[in-house]
C-alpha cells in the first residue's frame with residue numbers, strides 16, 4: 049500500500065492522492081491578468097497527470113500587488129469567468145484546485161512605482177521605497193483580499209490559499225524585519241498579526257463551509273532581525289483559531305539572501321506545526337523522489353507533499369511515481385500503452 053497514493057479527506061475536502069502542485073508563477077498573463085492558453089494547458093497537463101491538488105500560482109488581489117506585470121489577477125469581477133473555466137477543466141480531470149491569493153507589497157513589480165508596504169523600507173536596491181500604508185489603505189487591502197476570495201468562490205475553487213510567505217505583503221506585516229510601524233499594526237507579535245488575522249476573519253465571514261482556507265507561511269526567515277520559529281508557531285496557532293484549515297509550510301523570502309537548501313529541508317518545520325497544532329500540513333522543498341515522499345507521509349511528517357520544479361520538469365511525475373512504486377489503477381486509459389501492464 050502506497051502512502052502518497054492513499055486518499056486524503058479533511059472536512060469537505062477529498063483528495064484522490066497526497067501529491068500537491070506547489071503554487072508557481074508562470075509570468076505569462078497579459079496586462080489585465082487573465083489566464084491564457086498557456087495556463088489552461090499547463091495546469092490541465094498536471095490534472096491529466098493525476099496531481100491530487102493543484103495550487104494555482106500567486107494571483108493578485110490588486111493590480112499594484114502583482115509580482116510581475118504578467119501575473120494572473122483576481123482584482124476584478126471579469127476574472128471570474130475565465131478562471132472558473134480553468135477550475136472546471138481541472139476538476140473534470142479529477143484534481144482539486146486551490147487559488148493562492150497574493151499581494152506583493154514592497155516586493156511587488158507591477159511595472160509602476162506605486163508599491164506599498166507596512167513601512168517605507170525598500171526590499172533591496174533593486175526595488176523602490178514602498179509607500180507606508182495608512183490605516184485606510186490597510187482596510188482597503190483587506191477588502192481587496194475579501195473580494196478576491198469572494199470571486200474565487202464564484203469561480204468554483206475548492207480551497208483558498210493566502211500567500212503569507214516568501215516576504216510578500218502578509219509576511220511583511222508579520223515580520224519585525226520589514227514591519228517597523230508604531231501603531232496597532234506593528235511592534236508586538238500581537239500587533240504584527242493584526243493585518244493577517246483581519247484578512248482571515250473577513251474571508252471566513254463570506255466563505256461557504258465547503259471551501260477550505262489555507263495559509264502559506266514562512267516557518268523561519270533566515271535573517272537577523274526576523275521572527276523566530278516559536279513566534280511563527282504562535283502566529284500559526286492564531287491563524288488556526290481564526291479558522292484556517294490547512295498550513296502550507298515553506299520558509300524564507302523576507303530578505304535578499306536565500307538559505308542553503310537540500311531535499312526535505314522544510315519538512316521538520318511542517319512536522320512541528322502538524323504535531324503542535326493538530327492541523328493538516330503540506331511540506332515542500334526539492335522533492336524529486338517518490339520514495340522520499342513515501343517516507344514523509346508514511347512516518348507522519350506531513351499529510352501532503354508539494355512539488356514545484358519537479359512538476360515543471362515532468363507533468364506526469366505522479367504517473368511515473370505510480371509506476372516506480374507499483375501502484376495499479378492510476379494511469380489514464382489513453383496513456384496505458386506507455387506503461388507496464390502490471391500497473392495499468
Ligand SMILES: Cc1cc2nc3c(=O)[nH]c(=O)nc-3n(C[C@H](O)[C@H](O)[C@H](O)COP(=O)(O)O)c2cc1C
Nearest residue numbers: 070071072073105106332333334335355356357358
Ligand atoms: C517558477 C517558480 C514560481 C514560483 N511561484 C510561486 C508562487 O507563485 N507562490 C509561492 O508561494 N511560491 C512560488 N514558488 C515557490 C514554489 O512554490 C516552491 O515552494 C519552491 O519552488 C520549492 O519547491 P521545489 O523545490 O519543489 O521547487 C515558485 C517557484 C518557482 C520555481
